[in-house]
Amino acid sequence: MSIHQAQMPLCQRDYSQLLIIDAQERLAAAMPMDELDLVVANINRLIAAAKVFGIPVIATQHNSKGLGPIIESISANLPPDSKPTEKTAFSCCTATGFERNISAHPERRQLIVVGMEAHICISQTVSGLQRWGYQVFVPADAIISRKSVCKANVLDRMRTSGIQVLCAESVAFEWIGDSTQDNFREVWSLFRNT
Template sequence: MNWRIDIQKTGVLLIDLQEKLLPVIEDRDRVVHKAVQLVKLAKLFSLPLYITEQLPEKLGLTCKEILELVGDTPRIWKNTFSAVPFLPPELPKVILISGVETHICVRQTVYDLRVKERTPYVLGDAVSSRNKLDHQLGIEEMRQDKVLISSVEAVGWEMIEKAEGNLFKEFLAILK
């Protein structure tokens, strides 16, 4: 299997980055900052973007930092922990994942994506849980199951082809 990221076969999934949930998330500011970078990279490389909201009537909408960037991108409301039952069947082969909580919705989505023969990349710097230990255990379990764990910056560098030109300048501005 080729582990290189082909932007023609890659999409981005933001899981439950909601206003009422984020205040209790460990390292909330880092997670939101990295999710914002990921959205900007998705736009730069024209990647499909999927955004889920868990019970938005209770947990609120996606945080304003993300909403300001995504415009009219549809948000997918869900009532299951895995996002997969609510995602379109024609998903790209590779899915870059940011969101909360690592050990619940992110983890269950990852395993369901694998069942659907997709390759999820969990962006470890763009996911978290309410409790640091739950986050660490979720990452550790997925890593032991050979789920690809990476970072927003690492996948960004994987997607850029050349260290020159306007695209590269825009890319560098995103990662600052």
Template sequence: MFKKENMVFVLVDVQGKLARIVHDSEDLIENLRKLISCLRILNVPIIWLEQYPEGLGPTVEEVAEQLEGLAPIPKMTFSACKTEAFMDELRAMKRQKVLIAGIETHICVYQTAADLKELNYDVQVVEDAVSSRTLVNKELGLEKMKALGILGTSVEMVVYELLESADAKEFKRILRIIK
């Protein structure tokens, strides 16, 4: 199981116009906002990625405002694992469980998750917090990840998994965000 003490969250490329045109973009952005807000309350480390920010633009404001105090790692590679700064930060955290979300499911999310799995990380993808320009490509990306043994989860499922109990000190704050 994922626990707040043993995992890291990787946010992949929720940027600019692309983030606004992916399938169900409003739901994606809202789910990411909720997820990141809950993870911050639970003190789960976050690695924030941006693909070619000079071309694609910055992370959308609704998501970026949840990441105050953090800085994005720029990358040109589709798999973040091929970007040295990402791998350095991930290794420094000494956590083997990686939760991943963002866009596009079938490109950067898939390639990063697949490479992390190859590197013996335990990876889960937040299925209601990933998207692609088309639903078909989102579904293909999720299907290929599952074929590699990368399990799916949802925002609510992972947040409650991390909370473990309704008497957790963070429960009431998180409940206000999730509902």
């Protein structure tokens, strides 16, 4: 008798892209403040780690006329070539220009998805990314919803649908892979005091 166990995939820096969904000023104002600081800090840590490894960073903003620009502390850390895709659809996968942005790196079939709002735009986007054949990772401590019950619900749905739910620090250390890597201390320092 054999027991089949699903293999747990890991984030690979050579195959990853970081996707920041709708981390916008006015949307942030509606989020639970006790969670928001950690989520913003973890998004910024992942941006910094992505820069260390040359991982593409893609950002979106939903109806920026109504919800404002990307949170200033996140926007200031985005790579210069990371101009946010404007959208009105909840799923990024139906936004004009989005598919072109993520397919600019055809070998990078892993998407690490962070941002707001977990049970709406993130949920619908990760479903679309799965349909497109991407392997999707969602750091639970780098996404947020206005209501914690909604975030908890969508995390359960993701887990049972094959989305890899992990934490931001796991993403960064999976990208490193080995403590003898040249960039180990630089990335470790991002999470040292968390």
